[in-house]
Amino acid sequence: MSNALFRRVAIIGFGLIGSSLGRAIKQHGLAGTLVAIDRDAPSRDEIALLKLADEVTGDLAAGVADADLVVLATPVSTYAELGRAIAPLLKPGCIVSDVGSVKQLVLEDLAPALPPHVHLVPGHPIAGTERSGPGAGFASLFEGRWCILTPAPGTDRAAVAAVNALWHAIGSDVVEMDAExxxxxxxxxxxxxxxxxxxxxxxxxxxxxxxxxxxxxxxxxxxxxxxxxxxxxxxxxxxxxxxxxxxxxxxxxxxxxxxxxxxxxxxxxxxxxxxxxxxxxxxxxxxxxxxxxx
Amino acid sequence: MSNALFRRVAIIGFGLIGSSLGRAIKQHGLAGTLVAIDRDAPSRDEIALLKLADEVTGDLAAGVADADLVVLATPVSTYAELGRAIAPLLKPGCIVSDVGSVKQLVLEDLAPALPPHVHLVPGHPIAGTERSGPGAGFASLFEGRWCILTPAPGTDRAAVAAVNALWHAIGSDVVEMDAExxxxxxxxxxxxxxxxxxxxxxxxxxxxxxxxxxxxxxxxxxxxxxxxxxxxxxxxxxxxxxxxxxxxxxxxxxxxxxxxxxxxxxxxxxxxxxxxxxxxxxxxxxxxxxxxxx
Ligand SMILES: NC(=O)c1ccc[n+]([C@@H]2O[C@H](COP(=O)([O-])OP(=O)(O)OC[C@H]3O[C@@H](n4cnc5c(N)ncnc54)[C@H](OP(=O)(O)O)[C@@H]3O)[C@@H](O)[C@H]2O)c1
Ligand SMILES: NC(=O)c1ccc[n+]([C@@H]2O[C@H](COP(=O)([O-])OP(=O)(O)OC[C@H]3O[C@@H](n4cnc5c(N)ncnc54)[C@H](OP(=O)(O)O)[C@@H]3O)[C@@H](O)[C@H]2O)c1
CATH class of the missing domain: 1.10.3660.10 (6-phosphogluconate dehydrogenase C-terminal like domain)
Incomplete structure (x- = not known):
């Protein structure tokens, strides 16, 4: 795929935001392979039925192994535990991002869990609805909306640029800001x-x-x-x-x-x-x- | 006009709500003659230009004389003064109504000003927008919306029924309720x-x-x-x-x-x-x- 910005993208938590991001990534051909990771079996069946991803799994290891980009789209209270779970599975140079609605916590809870050989670029799309789950998502959710990136000072600029390019490609205006x-x-x-x-x-x-x-x-x-x-x-x-x-x-x-x-x-x-x-x-x-x- | 419920209807204050009511009354042919009373000359020009009423006047006496129904659609702080101004002009049996958002005040401020030979049937359509003025109104504003009538105990039932029929004819669901x-x-x-x-x-x-x-x-x-x-x-x-x-x-x-x-x-x-x-x-x-x- 000529538009692909990443070879392999894994989204953890394929709910409203995760599945919308997934849909947009697929629609614009931005990933060689898109992996949906969801702990919930009925959700996985729905994701497979709707053909929202190239791979659907409940297994973190199978999902994030070899990914260039891993995006957390789960409630922010899961970050510390998820961070510890995925840390040993991530390949060097992997970019870890998220879509959580609060951002200082990402630097407090997620950053310390990750190994030094990955790049953390937290993000927050200012878009959403009051609905939940994979069925509620849609590809155009982020079009014309802001996405705020809050990387810590010193974060690899190429990694920030890559995440920026992804949101830009699906129609968002991207700004960078201090997490606080x-x-x-x-x-x-x-x-x-x-x-x-x-x-x-x-x-x-x-x-x-x-x-x-x-x-x-x-x-x-x-x-x-x-x-x-x-x-x-x-x-x-x-x-x-x-x-x-x-x-x-x-x-x-x-x-x-x-x-x-x-x-x-x-x-x-x-x-x-x-x-x-x-x-x-x-x-x-x-x-x-x-x-x-x- | 076969649908006419009233021979002559005068609406005082032809803003968002007043002009919407006027538009709906005209659209459904509910008044023999519809009179728009507005104190503001530019508003009157706009009302005339848009052909929203059969007569347009800034003169209360010319407007309400001989009306079967007079509807106040001005801010509720004007009621006491308007009541005193129109009281000597109203013909016996005239129905006076309003669209104000608070209703106990109607019984306190407007009722005492009116002569005993008219019927007061206060009303409040639960519909609106954040816009103002005659240009902001539209005929379908009240369709499928509630209109609450708050007549005092002992009010002439035929008068209440007539106001009820008007709102019903323009698509509202009408309920009666105590003002408090x-x-x-x-x-x-x-x-x-x-x-x-x-x-x-x-x-x-x-x-x-x-x-x-x-x-x-x-x-x-x-x-x-x-x-x-x-x-x-x-x-x-x-x-x-x-x-x-x-x-x-x-x-x-x-x-x-x-x-x-x-x-x-x-x-x-x-x-x-x-x-x-x-x-x-x-x-x-x-x-x-x-x-x-x-
Ligand atoms: N909704 C919005 O308006 C909005 C806007 C911007 C950002 N966000 C952020 O986006 C993130 C996701 O929100 P959403 O609206 O997409 O919610 P959602 O539709 O409820 O999706 C949440 C996803 O996370 C999974 N999940 C929940 N708890 C988990 C756990 N303990 N471990 C692993 N996975 C878990 C859910 O799987 P299950 O089906 O198994 O629960 C589901 O796939 C949140 O961090 C939120 O702050 C939301
Ligand atoms: N907007 C809503 O959502 C809504 C919903 C339900 C009920 N209501 C009620 O409807 C009534 C009218 O509101 P609206 O939204 O239609 O407002 P609006 O668009 O501003 O219209 C108000 C009308 O009253 C006139 N007016 C104002 N002060 C006056 C005064 N001192 N003497 C004579 N006329 C005067 C205005 O004329 P000028 O152009 O000269 O100012 C205008 O024609 C209010 O009692 C309100 O509580 C409003």
Whole structure:
């Protein structure tokens, strides 16, 4: 295959993100051989049935042996253990990457487990849906979306360039960033919105029965959007909050202060304050539309 | 027109909701004559140009005189004054309705201003967008959506039935509800989500410059949805919060408690608690989809 950037690519965890990456790699012919590694037998059957990979296995050793690129697409809480399991199996010069939603942890949990003869280039595609599993993936998921790479200082530049080229080839805009900075930015753009959505939907669950049924019935206009966000995978989000604790708590603190200010204004009927805050917030929407993220 | 439910309908405030209602009324031929009343000359020109109404006027007296149905579609803070202004102009048996997002206030502010020979049937269509003005409206906005009517006990049943028939004819499912109950349900399904969206977007506005630009850049996955909600009209939302204070503060109190519980769990690394709360919240999404509000 003339487009192939890698001879052999192994993706560990062929769920929403892993299988989408796999589909995109196959569609663009970016790997000589694409290997799907999944611990779950029914998932493997589905992957084989849908012909999403050239090889499908539940066996880490068979999967990663001789791979030029290994991508972890499992919950981030699995990294330390997976790192220890694959470390002795990786060939020299192999690139290890991931798609996890928090990035400092990769340097803390995954990096120490790996041998010095492999290159670690962590990545995070800013794309996803609230669905899970291999059936939920699709090849165009990353098109026109950002992918953030967070290699540690001193990482082999050729390895970084290779991972960059892969995401670029499947339609993503790639940026490089410090892992700590990544975790701060994502704390406010992604982690806090999810925490709030889970909270407000949870608050509704606890309401008295007579109101609760009507909350669902009349969920249009606001609440509905929160239920979609709160439909995201609980395991993934637990892992994110546990592994980006500092940044999330810091942003949550700011949010709470701002919320109290609005609460106070409502209590005391301070309409001008509310109007001014709402007007400021509204202006951001224009920036988001201009940045083509809407 | 054979479908006409009313001889003459006047809509005061021909913005997003008013003009959408007007478009739907015209499309289904539900009024002999449709009158658009708007205080804003450029808006009136646009309404005339788009042929959205049979008569367009800035003059309340010319507009509501002889109307069988007058619908207020202005911010709810205008109701007391508008009520006093139209009261002497309304013919006996006229039905007065509205589309405001809070409903106890209608009984407090509008009802006392009206003469006893008219029927007040407040309404609230659970539909909308974050846009404003006559150009933003469209005829199908209310199709398949709920419209909640909150007439006071003892209201003329024929008048309630007439307003019910109007919303039904333009595709809405109509329910009747006590105004206080309405305000409680909407506090959680609509008002709180908007307050939170405004808050979180506002918190982002206040971030240090280097993070702020990246918040917009990487707004996909969560934050983006909040910016859309926070793009809603500041006047309308100020009015809603000032006029549904009790219910909003009560729901906000519950939300804050729940948020603190999650914050604590993050701080102390209590993964099981997070997982359990997220799983509960996720289940609500299914109910929303089943209720066809997704
Ligand atoms: N969803 C998003 O919006 C999004 C966006 C960007 C990045 N991410 C990141 O992408 C990664 C995968 O998320 P996803 O949304 O693709 O989730 P997913 O659809 O649930 O897929 C997760 C995959 O990991 C496997 N897995 C789970 N636990 C494992 C374990 N202990 N050992 C080995 N494999 C395990 C799963 O296999 P089983 O079927 O056996 O459980 C499945 O194949 C996460 O790190 C997440 O942070 C997600
Ligand atoms: N947007 C939603 O999602 C939604 C959903 C359900 C119900 N509602 C309710 O619908 C009503 C209208 O909202 P909308 O979204 O249609 O807003 P909109 O597009 O801004 O329209 C508001 C209309 O009211 C007029 N108006 C404003 N202030 C006025 C005043 N002091 N005196 C006379 N007219 C005045 C405006 O005229 P000008 O052009 O001169 O300002 C405009 O015609 C509100 O009560 C709101 O609570 C809104």
């Amino acid at each position: 900075h990544h975790d701060k930015v994502l704390a406010i753009t992604s982690h806090l919105p999810h925490l709030i959505a889970y909270t407000i939907v949870g608050t509704a669950v606890d309401l008295e029965e007579d109101i609760k049924s009507e909350v669902v019935k009349f969920s249009a206009s606001g609440f509905r959007d929160f239920t979609r966000i709160a439909a995201s995978d609980p395991t993934m989000w637990r892992d994110i909050f546990l592994n980006n604790r500092e940044a999330v708590l810091e942003m949550l603190q700011r949010l709470t202060e701002d919320l109290f200010a609005l609460q106070r204004a409502i209590r005391w009927g301070e309409g001008d304050f509310l109007f001014e805050r709402f007007t400021r917030a509204r202006a951001i929407r224009r920036s988001v539309i201009e940045a083509k993220q809407a | 109950h309405h305000d409680k349900v909407l506090a959680i399904t609509s008002h709180l989500p908007h307050l939170i969206a405004y808050t979180i977007v506002g918190t982002a506005v206040d971030l240090e410059e280097d993070i702020k630009s990246e918040v917009v850049k990487f707004s996909a996955s969560g934050f983006r949805d909040f910016t859309r909600i926070a793009a809603s009209d500041p006047t309308m939302w100020r009015d809603i919060f000032l006029n549904n204070r009790e219910a909003v503060l009560e729901m906000l109190q519950r939300l804050t408690e729940d948020l603190f519980a999650l914050q604590r769990a993050i701080r102390w690394g209590e993964g099981d608690f997070l997982f359990e709360r997220f799983t509960r919240a996720r289940a609500i999404r299914r109910s929303v989809i089943e209720a066809k509000q997704a």
